[in-house]
Amino acid sequence: xxxxxxxxxxxxxxxxxxxxxxxxxxxxxxxxxxxxxxxxxxxxxxxxxxxxxxxxxxxxxxxxxxxxxxxxxxxxxxxxxxxxxxxxxxxxxxxxxxxxxxxxxxxxxxxxxxxxxxxxxxxxxxxxxxxxxxxxxxxxxxxxxxxxxxxxxxxxxxxxxxxxxxxxxxxxxxxxxxxxxxxxxxxxxxxxxxxxxxxxxxxxxxxxxxxxxxxxxxxxxxxxxxxxxxxxxxxxxxxxxxxxxxxxxxxxxxxxxxxxxxxxxxxxxxxxxxxx
Amino acid sequence: xxxxxxxxxxxxxxxxxxxxxxxxxxxxxxxxxxxxxxxxxxxxxxxxxxxxxxxxxxxxxxxxxxxxxxxxxxxxxxxxxxxxxxxxxxxxxxxxxxxxxxxxxxxxxxxxxxxxxxxxxxxxxxxxxxxxxxxxxxxxxxxxxxxxxxxxxxxxxxxxxxxxxxxxxxxxxxxxxxxxxxxxxxxxxxxxxxxxxxxxxxxxxxxxxxxxxxxxxxxxxxxxxxxxxxxxxxxxxxxxxxxxxxxxxxxxxxxxxxxxxxxxxxxxxxxxxxxxxxxxxxxxxxx
Numbered sequence: 428x429x430x431x432x433x434x435x436x437x438x439x440x441x442x443x444x445x446x447x448x449x450x451x452x453x454x455x456x457x458x459x460x461x462x463x464x465x466x467x468x469x470x471x472x473x474x475x476x477x478x479x480x481x482x483x484x485x486x487x488x489x490x491x492x493x494x495x496x497x498x499x500x501x502x503x504x505x506x507x508x509x510x511x512x513x514x515x516x517x518x519x520x521x522x523x524x525x526x527x528x529x530x531x532x533x534x535x536x537x538x539x540x541x542x543x544x545x546x547x548x549x550x551x552x553x554x555x556x557x558x559x560x561x562x563x564x565x566x567x568x569x570x571x572x573x574x575x576x577x578x579x580x581x582x583x584x585x586x587x588x589x590x591x592x593x594x595x596x597x598x599x600x601x602x603x604x605x606x607x608x609x610x611x612x613x614x615x616x617x618x619x620x621x622x623x624x625x626x627x628x629x630x631x632x633x634x635x636x637x638x639x640x641x642x643x644x645x646x647x648x649x650x651x652x653x654x655x656x657x658x659x660x661x662x663x664x665x666x667x668x669x670x671x672x673x674x675x676x677x678x679x680x681x682x683x684x685x686x687x688x689x690x691x692x693x694x695x696x697x698x699x700x701x702x703x
Numbered sequence: 704x705x706x707x708x709x710x711x712x713x714x715x716x717x718x719x720x721x722x723x724x725x726x727x728x729x730x731x732x733x734x735x736x737x738x739x740x741x742x743x744x745x746x747x748x749x750x751x752x753x754x755x756x757x758x759x760x761x762x763x764x765x766x767x768x769x770x771x772x773x774x775x776x777x778x779x780x781x782x783x784x785x786x787x788x789x790x791x792x793x794x795x796x797x798x799x800x801x802x803x804x805x806x807x808x809x810x811x812x813x814x815x816x817x818x819x820x821x822x823x824x825x826x827x828x829x830x831x832x833x834x835x836x837x838x839x840x841x842x843x844x845x846x847x848x849x850x851x852x853x854x855x856x857x858x859x860x861x862x863x864x865x866x867x868x869x870x871x872x873x874x875x876x877x878x879x880x881x882x883x884x885x886x887x888x889x890x891x892x893x894x895x896x897x898x899x900x901x902x903x904x905x906x907x908x909x910x911x912x913x914x915x916x917x918x919x920x921x922x923x924x925x926x927x928x929x930x931x932x933x934x935x936x937x938x939x940x941x942x943x944x945x946x947x948x949x950x951x952x953x954x955x956x957x958x959x960x961x962x963x964x965x966x967x968x969x970x971x972x973x974x975x976x977x978x979x980x981x982x983x984x985x986x987x988x989x990x
Contacts, residue, residue: 431897438799441791448788449814449868452825455835459828509722520715528719535730537918539926539970541943542963545950546733549740549960565729572722630819632929633943636951649820653827653933666821673816 453670460663465656482664491648492665497560498644499628502567506624507617509568510575515609517576518583519591532576535569543569544637551638558640566638567631571624578620579613586612622676645669741960751956759961767945767962774941775969777856777931778924781863782871785920786913788864789872793912794905797879808876815869823933826862827853830934854936862930870919878912879905914981918974925970942966 430438463473482488516522517529535543547566551558590612594604632646639647649665652658741759745751764771796807814822829836830852837853840846852858882905890900928943942962949959 434897435799438791438795441788442795445788445792446810448865449811452822452829452865453814453817455828456821456825505725509725512718513722516715516718520718522712522715525715528723531726532722535726537922539923539943539966541926541928541946542737542967543730543733545946545960545963546737547729548950549736549956550729550733553736569726569730572726576722626816632820633927636947646818646820649818649824650929653820653824662824666818666824669821670817673813676816 456663456666457670460660460667462660462663465660478660478664482661482668485661487643487648487652488645488661488665491643491645494560494563494642495629495645498563498567499625501560501564502571502628503621503625505564505568506571506575507621510572510620511579511613511617513572514576514579514583518580519588529580533573536573540570540631540633541637544634547634548637558638559642562638562640563635563642563644566634567628570634571628574624574627575617575620578616578623582613582616583609618679622679626673626676737960737963740956741964743957743960745957747954756957759957760965763958763962763965767942770940770942770945771965771969773939774925774943774966775973777860777863777941778921778927781860781867781924782917782921784860784864785868785871786875786917789868789875789916790913793872793875793879797876797882798884804880811872812869819866820929820933822866823862823929826858826865827933830858830861853934854939856935856939858934859931859939859941862934863924863927866927866930867920867924870923871916874915874919875909875912878909878915882908910981914978917977922970922974926966 458471460478461474461476462471463475463477464471513528513532517525517532544566547562547569548558550556551562556562590608591604594608595601599607630646631644632650635644635647636650643651645665649662652662739753742753742756743751744754744756744759792811796804796811800807828834831837832851832853834853837846837851840852841848846852886908887900887904890904891897895903925941926943928941928947931939931941931944946959946962946966949955949962
């Protein structure tokens, strides 16, 4: 496509500005983590590693990180199973109510988290279910299912059914066909969906405030410590650690896109987000 | 698929059963309980009773219409800015990214794997009275000495825009990336100017992404309370803040639930008006 030199230049500047807008906050928070002073003033007075030690010794932060990891893993696992099954039904079968069902699966992500969270809280309270890891997982899974489902449906629609039919013609049963034919085609889409689901769960604040009870996930721990000026340097350190940890899924996604070539998981994630 | 023929109609329902069962149990049932709660009156000490308390709704609207309007306005402005910022970016990656497309897309979404709160915290630091932005703006005379950036509506809207940017950028990219460039070339061969080609070919073809991105940004933004809490003051309180404190702090469950239904209705009305304006058929494509 042709673009005038002016337009091309403008586009480049706009892209560069947006990327700056996206990255500068992270750089600044990383700098503050090494700040000698407790007071977050600009420019930074001196550099220290003291807060990293403090953060390591902080039992609240450690417990919260552990809970967040378990919750995200649980929600992702649940979403993988339920989302994949539903995607197979919608993408590979024609049946009564198909459109309604794909709408119902998408609905949870189309509601503000505060509504989902409150509704779950009201239910758990009325039915006497005590809040904890399990309720956090359930709350997160409601919107994680959609992410896996969308990724899987998008992939299934692009891959041919003929391979599956051929497999059946050669005498494979349904499970064998899934294991040897469908699953390998789905694998990278599922991984992309799982990454996104994990990230969403790990990140979630709003639904979690209503489903966690007295337990604190990492985002909730951060939220409750932000109001204590004494804890701010430790929060900054936790932030830096999280920034570093977040490079893992990004790295995995890059590797994945190299392995699978044309159909990249990021594009898959983009599509999943788009389909939402 | 092979098993279609053997088991006829039952298989898809069996495949759907676990997922739909889960959503029914933890999404539909809760919606019922929330509706039930919204018609309750009472307090933590006196207990709660279901009294068909429709006044929860009228009280909620008359007391908090200001916060409700503010939420919708903030979310609307943030969505518009996110669209304006993301479109050139997504366009550039989709059409000029070449073989680096995936890498560029990763560069854009990588920061969003970092917890949302941390990103908001970063904005708190950046916009704070001793922070870099205020220093610079004061030095060049844009801000007076007493003026602040943090604890203003500008800060809240900036935070929302930043936090929900990927929800706009990703669907935009997905729809721009799918455009067949030959269509644009054809428009140019038929003597459309570059602007005409953009307005009459590229833009309409990317509308599904615009619609999806707008909804994905606007809906969570309208219900958000974290940005207003961390970057604003009670003067910038959004409806999410009201609902959250009503429910978790004041334990006025009835009114909190009623408010959340009011919020949903407001969002739904706006979304319908918006999609109607752009054409319902395009919404179907966006899904």
